[in-house]
Amino acid sequence: MSDVTAVYYYRPKTGVDAEFAAHAICEEQTTGTWTDLSTVNEKTRYVHALDGEVLEVTPAGDGGYVTKIRYPYEIFEAGNIPQYLSVIAGNLFGLGKLETVRLTEITLPRELAGSGPKFGIEGVRRLVGTETSRRPHVGTIIKPKVGLNPKDTAEVAYQAAIGGLDLIKDDETLTNQPFCPLIERVEEVMAALDCAKDETGKQVLYAVNVTTGGDRIVECAHSAVKAGANMLMVDVLTAGFSAVQALAEDPFLQVPIHVHRTMHGALTRNAEHGIAMRPIATLVRAAGGDQLHTGTVSGKMGGKAEEILGDNREITREIPGLKPVFPVASGGLHPGKAAAEIAKLGCDIVLQAGGGIHGHPDGTAAGARAFVQAAEAAVAGISAKEYAKTHTELARAIAKWGDS
Numbered sequence: 393m394s395d396v397t398a399v400y401y402y403r404p405k406t407g408v409d410a411e412f413a414a415h416a417i418c419e420e421q422t423t424g425t426w427t428d429l430s431t432v433n434e435k436t437r438y439v440h441a442l443d444g445e446v447l448e449v450t451p452a453g454d455g456g457y458v459t460k461i462r463y464p465y466e467i468f469e470a471g472n473i474p475q476y477l478s479v480i481a482g483n484l485f486g487l488g489k490l491e492t493v494r495l496t497e498i499t500l501p502r503e504l505a506g507s508g509p510k511f512g513i514e515g516v517r518r519l520v521g522t523e524t525s526r527r528p529h530v531g532t533i534i535k536p537k538v539g540l541n542p543k544d545t546a547e548v549a550y551q552a553a554i555g556g557l558d559l560i561k562d563d564e565t566l567t568n569q570p571f572c573p574l575i576e577r578v579e580e581v582m583a584a585l586d587c588a589k590d591e592t593g594k595q596v597l598y599a600v601n602v603t604t605g606g607d608r609i610v611e612c613a614h615s616a617v618k619a620g621a622n623m624l625m626v627d628v629l630t631a632g633f634s635a636v637q638a639l640a641e642d643p644f645l646q647v648p649i650h651v652h653r654t655m656h657g658a659l660t661r662n663a664e665h666g667i668a669m670r671p672i673a674t675l676v677r678a679a680g681g682d683q684l685h686t687g688t689v690s691g692k693m694g695g696k697a698e699e700i701l702g703d704n705r706e707i708t709r710e711i712p713g714l715k716p717v718f719p720v721a722s723g724g725l726h727p728g729k730a731a732a733e734i735a736k737l738g739c740d741i742v743l744q745a746g747g748g749i750h751g752h753p754d755g756t757a758a759g760a761r762a763f764v765q766a767a768e769a770a771v772a773g774i775s776a777k778e779y780a781k782t783h784t785e786l787a788r789a790i791a792k793w794g795d796s
């Protein structure tokens with residue numbers, strides 16, 4: 393069985409030796425503490441089997457350091473992702489000897505990665521019918537993110553579906569509030585998508601946000617699927633990795649799981665402190681998420697292309713028995729930005745736009761058409777401006793938002 397490794401960027405407090413600080417992390421997270429222990433003695437020597445190891449300490453070139461730490465396999469309870477986090481991302485963040493510390497990468501042995509996504513990229517592509525074309529998926533977040541009642545939500549979903557989108561989803565703050573009860577919303581939206589299917593022949597996915605308390609999420613997802621939901625959505629950082637895992641491991645829930653990462657900025661945004669998106673993505677794959685928000689190169693949330701590409705590689709790289717996760721680029725996109733996203737992130741991507749569809753001057757259906765046209769143009773290597781000459785909806789979108 394191979395062990396777990398974790399990479400940290402850190403800055404020791406003034407006067408603290410870099411090697412000493414790395415060992416402080418390693419000991420705190422394994423068998424040590426701030427002092428020696430009477431409970432670790434000749435009789436309990438076996439405890440040392442769980443000692444961690446500082447594999448390397450390298451200056452980062454900016455006054456900080458990078459350390460790689462090995463954690464013995466046996467320290468982990470297989471399948472318990474919250475416990476993995478308590479080891480690799482626990483007390484160390486509060487250590488007084490460190491000015492800052494950021495977890496940037498983890499490597500999990502296959503035995504700790506679980507069974508992963510039920511659908512993954514291929515499974516979701518099969519549902520949408522894009523296994524052969526390999527084109528990017530295009531979707532929308534219903535906007536406004538809160539406020540619409542179930543009937544009006546369904547009307548927006550219908551317009552988006554006849555406009556040609558593959559996926560419609562709830563936003564992160566819409567769950568089961570009285571103004572839009574979840575089951576009524578699922579019933580209305582799925583009925584609207586059935587009507588759209590009668591017209592277009594295409595089954596559109598609807599990711600309903602079942603994020604709720606740990607004691608209720610599986611039951612909520614069961615009710616949503618019984619009401620017709622063909623995809624589930626979870627806010628992984630607010631609900632926890634175990635919420636995703638509970639849904640992924642439930643045999644009744646044979647629908648893909650769309651994973652939103654709301655709140656990630658609190659962990660990921662500071663380049664010197666917190667948790668990078670990469671380990672979060674690694675754990676979402678282990679927990680069984682089928683699609684994961686990893687950011688855009690041109691949108692509103694400020695992602696860095698190199699990091700996003702690395703995160704996307706992490707969730708799609710070949711791992712025996714673990715399906716690749718579909719990366720989702722979302723946040724501030726509109727038709728004029730589709731080409732930049734596809735050029736940088738490739739075609740194995742779900743492109744999503746909320747405002748960039750529902751803010752179209754001619755409404756949601758036209759906005760959806762414009763987004764589909766923009767993706768088509770980008771895949772064909774035609775500029776959005778050129779394609780807009782023969783595609784009215786795209787032309788109207790570009791007139792409002794520009795083509796970059």
Ligand code: RUB
Pocket residue numbers: 533535563564652653654685686687688692693720721722723724725744745746747748
């Ligand atoms: C999309 C939106 C989503 C973001 C989250 O709306 O706000 O919640 O995708 O960001 P719009 P990320 O298209 O109107 O901007 O995907 O980076 O986690």
